[in-house]
Amino acid sequence: MSLSVIAQYVMNGAMLGMMYALVAVGFTLFFGVLDIIQFSHGDVVAAGAFSGLAAWTLLTAAGMTSPGLLLIAVIATAAIVTALLGAVVARFIVLPVKTAPQLNVLLVTLMGGTVLRECIRLFYPGGSQPKLFPALLPTSGWNIGAFHLRFDNVILLVAGGLLIAGTHLLIGRTRLGLAIRAVAQDEETARTMGIDFRRVVLVTFALGSVLAAFAGVMDGLYYNEVFFGMGLLLGVIGFAAAILGGLGNMYGAIVGGFLFAALQTVGAVALPFASAYKDVFAFGVVILLMAIRPTGLIGESASERV
Amino acid sequence: MTAPLLSCRGLTRRFGGVVALDGLDLEVDPGSVLGLIGPNGSGKTTFFNVLTGLFPADAGEIRFAGAPITDLRPQGIYRIGIARTFQRSRLCLPLSIFDNLMVGNHQHLEHGLWFNLVRRQALRRQIDENYRAAQELLHIFDPPLAGRMMEPASRIPMIDRRRVEVCRALISRPKLLLLDEPSAGMTHEETLRLMDDILQVQQTVGGLTIILIEHEMSVIERVTRRCVVLNYGRKIAEGAYAEVSRDPQVRQAYLGLE
Amino acid sequence: MRSRALAILFTAVATAYVWFLLRAESQRAIAALIVLGIAAGAVAIRTRLLEPFSKAIGSNERLARGLAFAAVVALALILREDDFALLLLTRVLIVIVACLGLNVQFGYAGVVNFAGASFFGVGGYTAAVLARATGLPHLLVLLAGGATAALAGTVLLLPILRTRGHYAALITIAFALLFRTFLEVNDALGGPQGLKLGEMRIGPVRFNDRMQIGPFEGSFYLKYIAVALVLLALAFAVVQRLERSWIGVALDTVRLDEIAAASFGMDIARWKIAAFVIGNFVIGVAGALSAFMIGFIAPNNYTFAESLIFVSILLLGGIGNPWGLSLATAIVILLPEKLQIIQEYRFLMFAAMVVLTLLFRPIGLVPRPLRRLIGSPE
Numbered sequence: 044m045s046l047s048v049i050a051q052y053v054m055n056g057a058m059l060g061m062m063y064a065l066v067a068v069g070f071t072l073f074f075g076v077l078d079i080i081q082f083s084h085g086d087v088v089a090a091g092a093f094s095g096l097a098a099w100t101l102l103t104a105a106g107m108t109s110p111g112l113l114l115i116a117v118i119a120t121a122a123i124v125t126a127l128l129g130a131v132v133a134r135f136i137v138l139p140v141k142t143a144p145q146l147n148v149l150l151v152t153l154m155g156g157t158v159l160r161e162c163i164r165l166f167y168p169g170g171s172q173p174k175l176f177p178a179l180l181p182t183s184g185w186n187i188g189a190f191h192l193r194f195d196n197v198i199l200l201v202a203g204g205l206l207i208a209g210t211h212l213l214i215g216r217t218r219l220g221l222a223i224r225a226v227a228q229d230e231e232t233a234r235t236m237g238i239d240f241r242r243v244v245l246v247t248f249a250l251g252s253v254l255a256a257f258a259g260v261m262d263g264l265y266y267n268e269v270f271f272g273m274g275l276l277l278g279v280i281g282f283a284a285a286i287l288g289g290l291g292n293m294y295g296a297i298v299g300g301f302l303f304a305a306l307q308t309v310g311a312v313a314l315p316f317a318s319a320y321k322d323v324f325a326f327g328v329v330i331l332l333m334a335i336r337p338t339g340l341i342g343e344s345a346s347e348r349v
Numbered sequence: 350m351t352a353p354l355l356s357c358r359g360l361t362r363r364f365g366g367v368v369a370l371d372g373l374d375l376e377v378d379p380g381s382v383l384g385l386i387g388p389n390g391s392g393k394t395t396f397f398n399v400l401t402g403l404f405p406a407d408a409g410e411i412r413f414a415g416a417p418i419t420d421l422r423p424q425g426i427y428r429i430g431i432a433r434t435f436q437r438s439r440l441c442l443p444l445s446i447f448d449n450l451m452v453g454n455h456q457h458l459e460h461g462l463w464f465n466l467v468r469r470q471a472l473r474r475q476i477d478e479n480y481r482a483a484q485e486l487l488h489i490f491d492p493p494l495a496g497r498m499m500e501p502a503s504r505i506p507m508i509d510r511r512r513v514e515v516c517r518a519l520i521s522r523p524k525l526l527l528l529d530e531p532s533a534g535m536t537h538e539e540t541l542r543l544m545d546d547i548l549q550v551q552q553t554v555g556g557l558t559i560i561l562i563e564h565e566m567s568v569i570e571r572v573t574r575r576c577v578v579l580n581y582g583r584k585i586a587e588g589a590y591a592e593v594s595r596d597p598q599v600r601q602a603y604l605g606l607e
Numbered sequence: 608m609r610s611r612a613l614a615i616l617f618t619a620v621a622t623a624y625v626w627f628l629l630r631a632e633s634q635r636a637i638a639a640l641i642v643l644g645i646a647a648g649a650v651a652i653r654t655r656l657l658e659p660f661s662k663a664i665g666s667n668e669r670l671a672r673g674l675a676f677a678a679v680v681a682l683a684l685i686l687r688e689d690d691f692a693l694l695l696l697t698r699v700l701i702v703i704v705a706c707l708g709l710n711v712q713f714g715y716a717g718v719v720n721f722a723g724a725s726f727f728g729v730g731g732y733t734a735a736v737l738a739r740a741t742g743l744p745h746l747l748v749l750l751a752g753g754a755t756a757a758l759a760g761t762v763l764l765l766p767i768l769r770t771r772g773h774y775a776a777l778i779t780i781a782f783a784l785l786f787r788t789f790l791e792v793n794d795a796l797g798g799p800q801g802l803k804l805g806e807m808r809i810g811p812v813r814f815n816d817r818m819q820i821g822p823f824e825g826s827f828y829l830k831y832i833a834v835a836l837v838l839l840a841l842a843f844a845v846v847q848r849l850e851r852s853w854i855g856v857a858l859d860t861v862r863l864d865e866i867a868a869a870s871f872g873m874d875i876a877r878w879k880i881a882a883f884v885i886g887n888f889v890i891g892v893a894g895a896l897s898a899f900m901i902g903f904i905a906p907n908n909y910t911f912a913e914s915l916i917f918v919s920i921l922l923l924g925g926i927g928n929p930w931g932l933s934l935a936t937a938i939v940i941l942l943p944e945k946l947q948i949i950q951e952y953r954f955l956m957f958a959a960m961v962v963l964t965l966l967f968r969p970i971g972l973v974p975r976p977l978r979r980l981i982g983s984p985e
Binding site for chain 3: 401403422423426427428432433435439440441442443444445448451453456460469472475477480500501517521
């Protein structure tokens with residue numbers, strides 16, 4: 044296999060890995076803060092992509108043409124919509140059932156995600172068909188030998204990396220991040236220390252959802268298309284990636300995301316006759332890894348009091 | 350001098366940076382009631398958890414009736430005759446009291462598919478036998494409770510739940526009973542009554558050894574012949590309650606006195 | 608005596624209601640009937656009638672089962688020429704069977720299965736392949752459908768259930784999403800078009816021929832109803848006996864508190880796997896029968912959304928309660944089929960209903976009564 048083909052695979056893998064990592068970090072944030080699995084996250088990604096698309100559609104219809112401005116508008120809309128959705132989900136769906144068994148939260152968010160997904164399918168104009176997502180980034184690139192390095196891919200990768208790094212800084216270096224970590228460690232103590240538990244939860248959910256917004260827009264920009272069910276597989280993969288790395292562990296989520304992308308790429312290379320099997324292969328390996336190291340490759344953070 | 354029923358050597362368990370058990374040595378004589386006391390966080394419940402296999406030991410050895418049991422899982426520990434109650438009540442609240450008691454008797458019940466689905470007469474007989482046995486046991490602790498066995502566990506007050514938990518542990522006729530703060534949430538009288546009932550069972554059944562974690566010292570004083578005092582995961586004193594309560598190391602651990 | 612009369616009266620009213628609903632043609636009439644049903648349900652919930660109702664069924668199981676059986680037979684006979692109504696009735700019966708299997712996994716053992724429709728499809732595809740490629744008697748084909756689904760479930764979940772049970776959710780969702788794609792890319796399994804099944808035959812009975820016993824005549828669907836009813840009676844009996852046994856106690860304990868269960872000798876993984884295998888077997892058999900009845904299968908019938916419908920049925924009806932589950936199945940299947948306007952919206956509607964149920968009435972419509980190990984006639 045020639046170097047340029049390998050380079051192409053690596054690029055694809057990196058793009059996917061970045062998307063998965065963004066989604067996985069969201070899952071990890073939610074699990075860290077509330078010990079819950081928030082299964083509407085994938086559909087929030089889709090909502091982000093679609094709201095960005097809606098913004099673009101409206102603005103271009105109104106006459107705006109500058110791709111730079113449009114891009115900003117798309118991202119901003121996606122971020123605002125998903126942040127709101129995340130907060131709404133936290134406030135009205137997750138927090139009320141916090142005391143119920145963990146399973147209930149998974150169920151209620153899964154069904155909530157379904158409501159979101161079906162709303163997109165039924166109420167977005169033409170929602171049941173895949174929609175074209177505009178190419179808002181420069182499509183030129185550099186040629187390195189036979190390999191064509193696309194400019195927009197590089198931008199997406201860098202932006203995704205910055206976003207994750209920013210989140211990491213936020214969690215690690217700011218007061219808000221300290222509050223989030225305190226709540227993640229021990230809700231009761233954090234509360235007695237004067238931390239507004241509810242606010243922290245809402246902010247964390249909004250934050251995780253903004254990451255989702257970016258993943259959604261990135262997905263749309265990369266594939267040039269979105270469809271109402273795009274969040275499902277992305278959510279499952281993101282969740283699997285978060286588990287692989289160790290639920291509650293941010294580094295783990297990132298590693299898990301890229302690992303899954305790597306597995307998919309290996310699968311695609313090894314089984315060229317049907318691309319569908321790459322997912323089966325990747326999940327198969329995930330199942331095996333989960334069986335061998337159930338606390339994740341890096342290590343889970345939660346534990347139960349006996 | 351009879352051989353100890355349970356003996357631990359150098360038992361160690363860490364949780365990240367915290368050393369919960371630090372080279373603990375402990376022995377329990379058969380048929381006795383051993384008190385396990387110590388300030389909060391001294392490792393008492395962790396000892397129970399490691400002993401029953403819920404957490405693996407990082408170092409050290411545990412022997413039960415001479416045989417090593419350090420690496421056994423909770424299921425194996427139950428089968429060799431060690432049963433326990435939990436610090437925070439772990440009853441299955443949506444299930445009936447009878448169901449909860451039957452959980453404790455798991456190893457004496459028949460769980461085959463054929464037996465349970467097809468041989469319903471035989472199943473009925475086994476259910477009836479166990480119902481009577483459960484009633485008798487519960488009757489010792491609280492006669493009215495024995496009449497309420499088909500009610501959901503969620504409907505009885507905390508003290509009755511504790512009684513049911515103790516009965517759940519007793520019903521399988523264990524050799525060693527581990528009680529983790531059975532008095533939590535009870536009044537002084539209720540606690541004494543509970544302990545008296547447990548001792549009554551110990552005398553009737555015979556062959557039952559008890560380790561009791563307790564914070565109420567009057568209970569320890571009255572019920573145990575020997576205690577072991579833990580602090581920071583190691584044993585700092587051992588002996589009759591009267592002795593250890595005067596031990597300056599123990600007093601410092603509890604009260605921080607010089 | 609009085610309660611018996613009440614029970615018979617109630618069954619007669621309910622049967623009449625279902626008959627009207629199945630026969631109604633005009634959307635207005637259907638909508639009116641549905642509103643009536645909702646009103647009755649709301650009144651029942653408000654006046655707290657449902658718990659004692661559930662208890663009453665629990666203490667008179669034999670009567671309840673007998674009445675339900677009689678009601679279905681009566682409906683089938685009355686509707687013997689209405690193909691569409693019979694098809695709907697059979698579908699309800701078959702889905703109840705599948706959900707009973709799901710209930711063993713989820714309601715009793717606490718193992719979430721978000722791929723119920725996929726395993727239903729495994730049963731169907733097994734039936735199709737075996738019926739087309741072999742001469743295996745169709746009764747055995749039905750069983751093979753169950754066995755394949757059970758095997759598929761084991762392969763998928765054995766590694767997970769041994770370690771972290773709650774990851775079953777993740778794995779079954781992934782399976783549900785990938786199953787359809789797997790079917791579509793496999794031409795041996797018919798690809799996106801699916802496969803056709805020939806006529807089902809059990810002994811001398813040919814299932815595509817009209818039913819004829821002496822002077823009595825009716826649609827061929829009556830034969831399927833007979834088989835479905837037998838299957839349902841079996842599944843109901845198995846599931847109820849399972850619950851009212853030491854196995855039921857063990858499953859419930861494993862679901863409610865793994866630490867207590869382990870501390871008293873229960874092998875968590877073994878119980879969860881056992882429940883999953885039993886449940887999947889039942890789901891697979893139901894899927895095989897369904898494939899024969901409809902005559903063909905396609906990947907489109909076995910999507911993740913359909914699996915969520917199964918889960919919704921369990922959550923709406925009352926987790927762990929076979930009667931509640933039956934009621935919910937009837938609602939979830941019949942409503943969108945009769946009321947055309949909500950067909951398109953059924954996924955949205957039922958998902959929203961589940962969210963509301965989980966937030967405000969998590970025990971579901973007909974909550975599960977206390978287990979009666981003592982003092983209940985078999």
